[in-house]
Amino acid sequence: MKIVACIKQVPDSAAKVVVENGRVFWGDAPLVINPWDEFAVEAALQLKEKHGGTLTVISVGGENEKEAIKHALAMGADDAILIADPALSGLDTQSIAQVLASAIQKIGGVDVAFFGRQAIDSDSGLTPAQTARLLNWPALTLAAVISVEADTIKVDRAIEEGRQVVSAKMPAVVSLVKDYGEPRYPSFMGIRKAARAEVPVWSLANLGISAPTSVIAWPEITNPPSRNVVCEIITGSSPEEIAATLADKILAEKVL
Amino acid sequence: MKTWVYIDHFKGQAMPASWEALGAGKNLGTVTAVIFGQNVEALAKEAFENGADEVLLADDVTLADYRAEAFSSSLSKLAAAASPDAIFLPTTTRGREIAAMAAIDLKTGVMVDVTAIEVQGDSIVVTRPIYAGKLLSKETCSTRPQIVTLRGRAFPKPATQAGRTSTLTKVSPAMSEADIKSKVEGYTTAEAGVSLIDASVIVSGGRGVSNNPALTPPGGLDEKQTEIWRAQQGFALVKELASVLGAAVGASRAAVDAGYVTYSHQVGQTGKVVSPDLYIANGISGAIQHLAGMRTSKVIVAVNKDTDAPIFKVARYGVVGDLFQILPALTAAFKQRLGK
Ligand SMILES: Cc1cc2nc3c(=O)[nH]c(=O)nc-3n(C[C@H](O)[C@H](O)[C@H](O)COP(=O)(O)OP(=O)(O)OC[C@H]3O[C@@H](n4cnc5c(N)ncnc54)[C@H](O)[C@@H]3O)c2cc1C
Ligand SMILES: Nc1ncnc2c1ncn2[C@@H]1O[C@H](COP(=O)(O)O)[C@@H](O)[C@H]1O
Numbered sequence: 001m002k003i004v005a006c007i008k009q010v011p012d013s014a015a016k017v018v019v020e021n022g023r024v025f026w027g028d029a030p031l032v033i034n035p036w037d038e039f040a041v042e043a044a045l046q047l048k049e050k051h052g053g054t055l056t057v058i059s060v061g062g063e064n065e066k067e068a069i070k071h072a073l074a075m076g077a078d079d080a081i082l083i084a085d086p087a088l089s090g091l092d093t094q095s096i097a098q099v100l101a102s103a104i105q106k107i108g109g110v111d112v113a114f115f116g117r118q119a120i121d122s123d124s125g126l127t128p129a130q131t132a133r134l135l136n137w138p139a140l141t142l143a144a145v146i147s148v149e150a151d152t153i154k155v156d157r158a159i160e161e162g163r164q165v166v167s168a169k170m171p172a173v174v175s176l177v178k179d180y181g182e183p184r185y186p187s188f189m190g191i192r193k194a195a196r197a198e199v200p201v202w203s204l205a206n207l208g209i210s211a212p213t214s215v216i217a218w219p220e221i222t223n224p225p226s227r228n229v230v231c232e233i234i235t236g237s238s239p240e241e242i243a244a245t246l247a248d249k250i251l252a253e254k255v256l
Numbered sequence: 257m258k259t260w261v262y263i264d265h266f267k268g269q270a271m272p273a274s275w276e277a278l279g280a281g282k283n284l285g286t287v288t289a290v291i292f293g294q295n296v297e298a299l300a301k302e303a304f305e306n307g308a309d310e311v312l313l314a315d316d317v318t319l320a321d322y323r324a325e326a327f328s329s330s331l332s333k334l335a336a337a338a339s340p341d342a343i344f345l346p347t348t349t350r351g352r353e354i355a356a357m358a359a360i361d362l363k364t365g366v367m368v369d370v371t372a373i374e375v376q377g378d379s380i381v382v383t384r385p386i387y388a389g390k391l392l393s394k395e396t397c398s399t400r401p402q403i404v405t406l407r408g409r410a411f412p413k414p415a416t417q418a419g420r421t422s423t424l425t426k427v428s429p430a431m432s433e434a435d436i437k438s439k440v441e442g443y444t445t446a447e448a449g450v451s452l453i454d455a456s457v458i459v460s461g462g463r464g465v466s467n468n469p470a471l472t473p474p475g476g477l478d479e480k481q482t483e484i485w486r487a488q489q490g491f492a493l494v495k496e497l498a499s500v501l502g503a504a505v506g507a508s509r510a511a512v513d514a515g516y517v518t519y520s521h522q523v524g525q526t527g528k529v530v531s532p533d534l535y536i537a538n539g540i541s542g543a544i545q546h547l548a549g550m551r552t553s554k555v556i557v558a559v560n561k562d563t564d565a566p567i568f569k570v571a572r573y574g575v576v577g578d579l580f581q582i583l584p585a586l587t588a589a590f591k592q593r594l595g596k
Contacts, residue, residue: 013525013545017390024391035526092365093356120525123386124368129324129356138437139324141353154441158520159349160453161266162445164322168438178526179519215365220394221386229556231571242575243585246557247593249573253555255533256457256501256594 001053001148004107005044005077005114006100006131007037009061009068010121019223033068036116038183039176041072043146044114045184051148053111054078058103060088060096066199073194074186081107085203087211093122095212097130102207104135112153115175117142132173140166144179257285257375260312260338260401262331262345262354263303266322268296272413272454273346275306277406279414280373281344282307284380290334292327292429294320304421307414311422316429321440322350326431328357333430335362340401342380347405348453355403364399371410380404388525388548408453409531450504452521457534458553459498460506460523462546464539464560465490465516468580480515487516493583494538500590506530506550508540524549538579542567559583 011017015029033041044055056079057072059065063084073080083099091099104110113135118125132139143155144163154167158177186194204211234249236242250256259281263274281287288310289303300311314330331354335343343358345351347369359366370382380402386393397403452458466487473485491505498505506528507521523530525545535553540546542558542565550556551570558571559579568574575582590596 011387013388013548014543016544017387019391024387094359094365097360121387123384123388124366125352126356126359126366126368129353130360132324133328133357133360139353139357140438141324142349156444157349159266160271160451162443164443165441166323166438167441177519178522215363215399216367216395216397218393218395219381222392222394224385224389224392227551227570229570229572231558231568231574233568233574233576239577239581239585240589242577243582243589246573246575246586247589250534250555250557251593253534253572255555 001047001051001111002107002109003044003048003053003055003112003114004104004110005037005040005055005057005072006127007041007057007059007068007072007116008034008119009059009065010034010119013120019221022221024221031065031067033071034116034119036118036120036176037068038071038075039178039180040114040116041075041077042183043143043174043176043180044112045076047112047146047148056081056107058083058100060099063201069199070194070197071186073197074190075184076190080197080199082199082201083207084201085211087204090214091212092214092216093124093126094130095214097127097134098209098212099207100127100131101134102209103202104131106207111170113171113173115173117175117177128173128175135171135173137171137173138168139173139175140168141175142177143174144177146174146180257341257378258288259284259286259342259344260288260290260335260340261308262343262351263289263291263299264346264348264351265293265296265299268293268299270299270302271346271348271408273348273406273408275413276408276411277344277346278303278306278308280406280411281342282414284342284375288312288340290331292319292330300424301421305416305418307417309422311424312427313424314427314429318429318431318433318436323436323438323440324353324357325438326429326436328354329361329430332358332361334427335401341378342402342404345403345405347407351405355405359403362401364401364403365397366403366405367395367397368405369407370404371407373404388545389529389551390548450502452504452506452523452528452530455504455530456532457501457503458506458523458530458532458550459494459501459503459536459538460508460540461491461494461511461516461538462508462540463510463514464579465494465511466514467539470580484515487511487514490539490579491516493580493587497536497583497587497590500587500594500596508546537567537571538583540567541565542570
């Protein structure tokens with residue numbers, strides 16, 4: 001099987017992210033693979049291990065943004081493509097989806113393209129379905145369980161009401177949720193291999209497309225208003241007394 | 257402004273955020289409710305009572321189960337013909353996906369999971385949390401229709417008017433069964449209980465719920481089983497309080513990873529983002545990734561043994577103490593006060 005996983009590089013989830021003079025800063029927090037995309041890589045590796053084939057990871061990002069790719073290679077991906085082009089900064093999800101769809105087409109013969117559920121910086125969760133639409137492939141999103149038989153892929157999707165079991169003929173786009181199971185840690189050998197790997201960089205010209213135009217604009221990013229909560233510590237001589245005071249305070253807030 | 261609102265439902269049961277979206281659309285002008293499904297005409301009646309000026313209803317066997325392609329292509333085909341200024345959807349798993357795909361068909365953009373909407377000139381400008389709520393972003397879309405998904409509980413529910421009715425237009429789906437690439441094989445049901453996303457009260461447990469040295473686990477369990485047994489005793493207390501308050505049960509990632517409860521309960525950056533009126537955190541330290549999922553809750557209450565736990569920095573009320581003592585007492589206090 002020919003498998004692809006689309007991965008994004010984001011600031012670590014523990015980063016303190018703030019806006020200063022209209023620009024987003026995350027201090028010296030490291031850039032990492034989007035946590036959801038680790039599940040995409042894990043699912044891709046398990047599919048490859050079961051059915052044979054190759055896994056290529058694709059990331060759209062800056063020329064120096066290789067952390068996510070190195071992590072995926074260290075987990076066991078066979079190769080990687082970084083798509084970098086000055087025309088690609090500040091794009092909306094439709095535009096990223098166009099670039100990813102073009103790359104998947106250029107690679108050719110792909111059976112499954114895996115995605116994370118959403119990127120933890122933009123929090124949009126749109127790209128997998130949009131890429132699928134552009135490719136005219138079915139989108140099996142939010143997968144918790146995946147199985148492949150002949151040319152059909154079946155997933156259990158995590159939806160509000162439980163799980164929806166959906167199948168489709170490949171090629172297909174699949175996005176992953178955390179229920180899939182913990183992604184593996186890179187092995188020592190994997191890390192060494194990833195450190196030496198040459199990652200080809202594709203430009204838009206390589207993809208044969210012109211720069212997509214974003215229709216979404218974000219004129220202003222701000223820090224959320226600080227909530228000046230002062231925590232009132234409830235004390236008392238017994239758990240019962242504390243509980244009684246706390247219950248009365250909560251009832252007085254009229255939130256029940 | 258002419259706004260369409262996609263009414264998301266599961267087997268004819270509307271997601272509450274659908275009506276909130278309808279109310280938000282109504283504030284901007286006329287609203288058309290768009291309903292897809294099979295045997296879902298009752299939803300049209302609900303839509304009128306919630307303020308819809310018109311309902312477009314595709315009631316068809318191909319729409320009996322939600323499928324991304326079938327639903328999004330029906331929406332985009334109708335919208336291409338009628339050119340609404342905006343399309344609103346609730347931010348549900350289905351709403352997000354339909355919005356994503358319809359935007360591609362209509363060559364427009366999506367502003368997702370928004371918490372505020374304003375109109376500037378003839379354009380919608382939204383506010384949405386990004387970086388898990390660490391920042392707020394204003395966004396707008398230069399093309400039409402402007403597609404927006406609205407975060408649940410961020411907009412008020414419209415007042416309903418019993419018996420109100422208006423124009424119902426029946427429409428056909430865009431795809432025939434033969435063209436739809438995916439097949440729904442069935443469902444495995446969720447656990448019963450209040451859904452986290454819609455809950456106005458959430459009681460959560462973290463790693464601390466397994467920490468009651470006074471309990472003696474039954475013999476014959478290995479270390480891991482013992483920990484889970486301990487956690488179950490703690491979560492039983494969390495669930496009792498939740499049931500008295502009619503609340504949903506939440507959990508930290510540590511509690512989920514340790515196997516105390518399923519992932520569907522996880523609150524946080526890689527779990528569910530919730531914003532209830534009341535959030536009671538028990539034995540949760542308040543890591544930044546957990547706070548990302550609940551910090552906008554109206555009133556936060558924390559029970560934790562550790563005075564320095566970061567959860568107290570966002571809490572309105574705190575108890576420094578052992579949850580195994582506080583929780584049963586709190587449940588009893590509420591039982592008495594709420595007459596249960
Ligand atoms: C990429 C990434 C994503 C993440 N996403 C999430 C997420 O979505 N949600 C999430 O929650 N976490 C998330 N985390 C994990 C997060 O960093 C913390 O590890 C986690 O939230 C800790 O859970 P906890 O508070 O239950 O456990 P701990 O931090 O171990 O805290 C347990 C608390 O219980 C208290 N306690 C112990 N015994 C008692 C007792 N008897 N009575 C009262 N209090 C007691 C302790 O004082 C302590 O404060 C993520 C981490 C990463 C790296
Ligand atoms: N720049 C990117 N490069 C590669 N994959 C991406 C990129 N942006 C988003 N994705 C993929 O799309 C998923 C959803 O992202 P988003 O729609 O931005 O929340 C991510 O989890 C990735 O799998």
